[in-house]
Amino acid sequence: MRRYLILILLAVFLASCSGASTSAPTADMNAINTQAFATVNASGTGTAVASLPTETPTPLPTPTYSGPPPELPPTLQAPGLAQGATPHTYISDSCEYLQAKWNPNNAAPGTIVMVVMFHSIEKGVESVSDPMHVGAGDFKRIMKNLHDFGFQAISANQLADFLDSNAKIPMRSVVLIQDDRHSAENYNDWFRPYWQEWGWPVINGWISWEDSIRNQVLPGNIALGAEGFVDFQSHGYVHNTPMTDASSDEYIRTEFERSKADLQQNFNKTPVAIIWPGGGFGVRPVAIAREFGYRLGFTVNPRGPIMYNWVPQADAATGTFDIAEGPVGDPRMTLPRFWPNQVIPNLDVARVISEQAAAYAAQNKPTELLYYDLVCAPTLGPLPAAVP
Numbered sequence: 001m002r003r004y005l006i007l008i009l010l011a012v013f014l015a016s017c018s019g020a021s022t023s024a025p026t027a028d029m030n031a032i033n034t035q036a037f038a039t040v041n042a043s044g045t046g047t048a049v050a051s052l053p054t055e056t057p058t059p060l061p062t063p064t065y066s067g068p069p070p071e072l073p074p075t076l077q078a079p080g081l082a083q084g085a086t087p088h089t090y091i092s093d094s095c096e097y098l099q100a101k102w103n104p105n106n107a108a109p110g111t112i113v114m115v116v117m118f119h120s121i122e123k124g125v126e127s128v129s130d131p132m133h134v135g136a137g138d139f140k141r142i143m144k145n146l147h148d149f150g151f152q153a154i155s156a157n158q159l160a161d162f163l164d165s166n167a168k169i170p171m172r173s174v175v176l177i178q179d180d181r182h183s184a185e186n187y188n189d190w191f192r193p194y195w196q197e198w199g200w201p202v203i204n205g206w207i208s209w210e211d212s213i214r215n216q217v218l219p220g221n222i223a224l225g226a227e228g229f230v231d232f233q234s235h236g237y238v239h240n241t242p243m244t245d246a247s248s249d250e251y252i253r254t255e256f257e258r259s260k261a262d263l264q265q266n267f268n269k270t271p272v273a274i275i276w277p278g279g280g281f282g283v284r285p286v287a288i289a290r291e292f293g294y295r296l297g298f299t300v301n302p303r304g305p306i307m308y309n310w311v312p313q314a315d316a317a318t319g320t321f322d323i324a325e326g327p328v329g330d331p332r333m334t335l336p337r338f339w340p341n342q343v344i345p346n347l348d349v350a351r352v353i354s355e356q357a358a359a360y361a362a363q364n365k366p367t368e369l370l371y372y373d374l375v376c377a378p379t380l381g382p383l384p385a386a387v388p
């Protein structure tokens with residue numbers, strides 16, 4: 001009985017293949033072949049062929065396709081982004097993008113990241129009126145809600161690998177960034193419990209300026225850095241004067257050079273992220289950051305959650321203080337951040353965008369794999385196999 005079933009499945013499988021290769025080309029070839037390709041793929045993942053008792057596994061027959069490559073689908077538009085923000089892509093090579101997207105060892109489509117900015121966390125109060133800061137009660141609620149929604153915190157390096165090459169991270173990830181210099185006590189009081197319980201790291205946007213505050217907090221921070229739960233990244237050297245396109249090259253270079261040297265010397269860490277001091281950035285600051293090896297930049301602009309090759313950006317300033325990221329043309333260096341009071345209201349926004357992205361990717365998978373097979377595979381080779 002089992003063998004009979006296998007034979008039937010095999011017959012269906014072969015029929016679907018030969019159907020694709022013998023049909024005469026028509027105006028609907030795209031659709032037919034896309035369908036056939038999907039069927040072949042689906043068959044290939046079943047057990048029928050693998051269960052044949054006597055045959056050694058043979059490669060799946062490639063469907064013959066004589067038409068032009070299919071058109072790739074447009075970028076997913078999503079609800080819930082900040083007003084004036086639209087998703088921007090940053091990988092210009094379609095084949096590179098498709099290979100990273102459909103490599104089964106990489107992050108699954110729909111993997112999403114919320115980046116959160118913290119300044120002062122105020123002890124002994126539930127809430128504060130200044131949206132830049134957060135009360136102790138609200139801080140704990142934010143962390144609990146993130147966890148309840150299935151988010152897990154990741155480091156700057158994990159985010160950089162995800163954004164660059166779709167490296168695997170938790171399906172719902174959060175990046176926690178504490179700006180400016182704080183004592184070790186700040187990290188022990190607020191972030192250590194989540195590190196101990198859930199393994200959540202926190203990024204420390206570290207200012208390298210030599211003054212009395214630094215002398216006071218440096219030794220405690222060095223001890224934290226050695227432990228691993230605080231991820232030290234650059235927040236400038238002078239910091240108090242933001243970098244803009246009006247800044248001199250010398251000033252911008254010093255901001256990176258001294259910050260990088262400080263982090264390497266004191267925290268044994270080569271930074272990959274610049275947390276733009278005062279929220280200032282521009283074409284030249286971004287280009288010079290790239291020269292120094294930075295792979296991520298964080299603004300103070302809340303635009304929405306981010307995904308692989310999908311970063312919400314504004315093409316024109318939307319408020320008095322914010323700067324448009326679009327014209328800079330390097331989304332990974334001008335990433336959005338949520339302010340504390342925006343996190344809980346945006347958890348469900350992120351969930352919906354993630355689910356839409358996963359569904360949109362599934363819908364487009366046959367077209368994208370056919371495109372990859374026709375256009376990319378001859379130079380890049382087939383998609384990698386899943387590594388257990």
Ligand SMILES: [Zn+2]
Pocket residue numbers: 179180235239277278
């Ligand atoms: Zn700052």
